[in-house]
Amino acid sequence: MDPLTDILAGMNIRAAQFTRLDASAPWGFASSGDPVVKFVLVVRGSAILTSPAHPEPIALCGGDVFIMFDAEPYRMFDHEDSRTIDCIEVEKLRVGNRIEVGGGGAVTTFVSGFFDIDAAEVRPLVGVLPKLLHLKLDQSRSLAFQSVLELLALETERPGLGSEAVISRLFELLFVHAIRAYSVQPNDLTRGWLAALSDRHLALSLEAMHADPAAAWTVETLARASGMSRSAFASRFKAVVGQPPLEYLTGWRVHRAVRLLQQRNTSLSEVSRRVGYESVAAFNRVFKRETGTTPGAFRRALLAEADTI
Template identity: 30%
Template sequence: MQHDPLSDVLSSVRLRGAIFYYVSCARIWVAETPPSPELADALSPGAEHVIAYHMILRGQGWAGVDGEPPLRFAAGDIVMFPRGDTHALSSAPGMRAEGGDQSWRATTRDHPKPILVALHDGVCELDAEVPTAQAETVLVCGFISCDLRPFNPLIGALPRVLHLPAADVGAWVTPMLGQAVAESRHRRAGSAAVLERVSEMVFVDAARRYLESLPEDGGSGWLAALRDRYVGRAITCLHACPSDPWTVDLLGQEVGLSRSALHERFVERVGMPPMQYLAHWRMQLGARMLREGNAPVAAIALETGYDSEAAFCRAFKRLTGQPPAAWRRANREGMRR
C-alpha cells in the first residue's frame, strides 16, 4: 500500500472542528467573517489558524474576498477560505457588513451548537431563525482550527477561496452534515461531537478533491508537487521513511532522476530543497510526539532520524523558537485550556 503524504499532514496538524452557525437569511443580507487571528481569539483561543467553510443548504448568494472576483454559490455548494482571509457572504455581489460590536462570537462560543443566526434587511439576530417559509437562503457555517507550526505545508498550498460546486461535493457530505446539524439542534446525546467530526471530514474531503483537480506534472505548491511524477514520489519516500539517512543522491536513485534534476524540480515545485523539506517534516513528527506522548526527547530524536538529542534540540529550536521540553509544556497547557 502506497504511503499517503496528504493523510500524514492532515493527521499531524490537529484538525479540530469547534464552532458552528446555522444561518437563515431573507431579503437583503450580509455576513462578514474576520481574518483567522481574530477568529482564533474569539472562537478557539490558543489555535494557530482557523479555516472557515460554508455549506449552502438552500438558496443562493455571493461570496467575496478582497483581491478576488465575487463568487456565486448555490444550494449544495461548499465555499471554504483555507488561508483565513476576511470574507463576506451576501445576497448580492460586493456587499460588506457595517461596523459594530463583533464580540458576540466570543460571548456565544460556549452556547449549544449549532448557534442560530438570522440575517435579514441588514439585521443580524442571534439565537433566532428566519421562519422556514421566509428563509430564502440557509447556510451551515463551520470553523476548523489547525496547527501551522512547526510545519504545515498544506494551508499555503490551498487557494484563498476553495469553491466546490454541488456536483463536485462528495455524495455523502450534504446528507451527513445536514443530519449532524439536525441532531445537534435537537440536543441529542453526542451530537456536538458528531458535528465536529463531520466538519473535519468536510475539510479533508475538500482538500482531497482540490488535489485531484490539479494537473499532473505542472504548477507549484505542495499539493501540486504531490501530483508531480518525480517530486510526488520523492515526498512519498521521505514521509514513508523519515528517519532513514536520506541524501539527494539516494532520493534521486529512488525516483529515477539525477541529483541535480531532482533538486531543481523539487525546489521549483515545493519552494525548498529536498533535505530542507525532510528536516521540516522531521520536526513536525517530533512535535507531534512531544505533544501526544511521554517519550523522552532523546528517543524522539532517534525516531526522527537524528544521531543525538543535542542535534535534534538545535534543529527544533531553530524552527520553533523553543527547546523541545519547553515546547512540550506550552502545547500541553494549550491543549488543556
C-alpha cells in the first residue's frame, strides 16, 4: 500500500459546502482565512490571486484550480485597482448556492467549495503540501482529473436531484486528483515522502512500511526491500524524505495509533500491538514523546469531545 492511499483511506470529509460565484468587473474580495480545505475552480474568465504565502500575484484563467490547506488569508480581484470587499459581505449576497457580485462588466465564474478534515488524520499529508496549490490548465492532467472538473462545473450550473451529495463526492475526487497532479510536478516537489514515491527504490520501502507498520523493520530489512545497500538507502531516504527511515516509521506508527484510538472498542494493548510495540509501556513512551500526551489521555479527550457534540 502506498502512503497516499493509506492516508486517504482514513480521511473523513465533513461539512462539505459549495458555491457558484459570478463576479462581474470590477470586483475584488478578501478572505481572512478559515481552517478548512478550500477549492476554487475558474470556470471562465480570469482573476488575480495574492496571499502571504505567494506575495507575487498569481494569474488565474479558465480551467485553473487552486487549493488552500489551512487558514491562509488571500485576496482575489479582476484588476489591482479594483476595490476589494470582505468575503463576509460577499456571503450576504448568497441565494441558495449561488452568489453574484461586482459592477456589471465582464464576468468571471468560479466554483468554490470547502470541507473540514480532522487535522490529525491528514497531518502527514498536509505536512508535505504547500499552503497554496495552484494547478494551471496547461499542465499535464489525467483524463479523470479533467472529467471531475467538467462534472463539477456542469453540476453547479444545472443542479438536479441529489446535486449536493454529488458535488460533495466530486470535491473528494478533486482533492485526490489534485494531489496526484501535484505529485508528478518534479520541479515543485523535491522533498518529503510524497517526493520519495517518485523514486522507484524508496517507493518500495515506503510501501513495505505502510503495508505492515507493526513489522520489526530495521534499516537493513528496509534497504533489502528497496533493492539497495544499507548505506546508500539510509543516505538517500534521509536526503529525500527529510528524516531517517526508522524515524519516519515511528511517526507513521503514531499516526496509525491516533486512528485506532478513535475506536472505542480497541484496547490500548491492542493498539500498541497493531502499531509494532510489544508492551503498552513502550508504546506510551513513544506516543507521549511524539504527541506530548499519553495514549490514554488522548483517548479520554477524544471521548469527552464526542460526548459534547
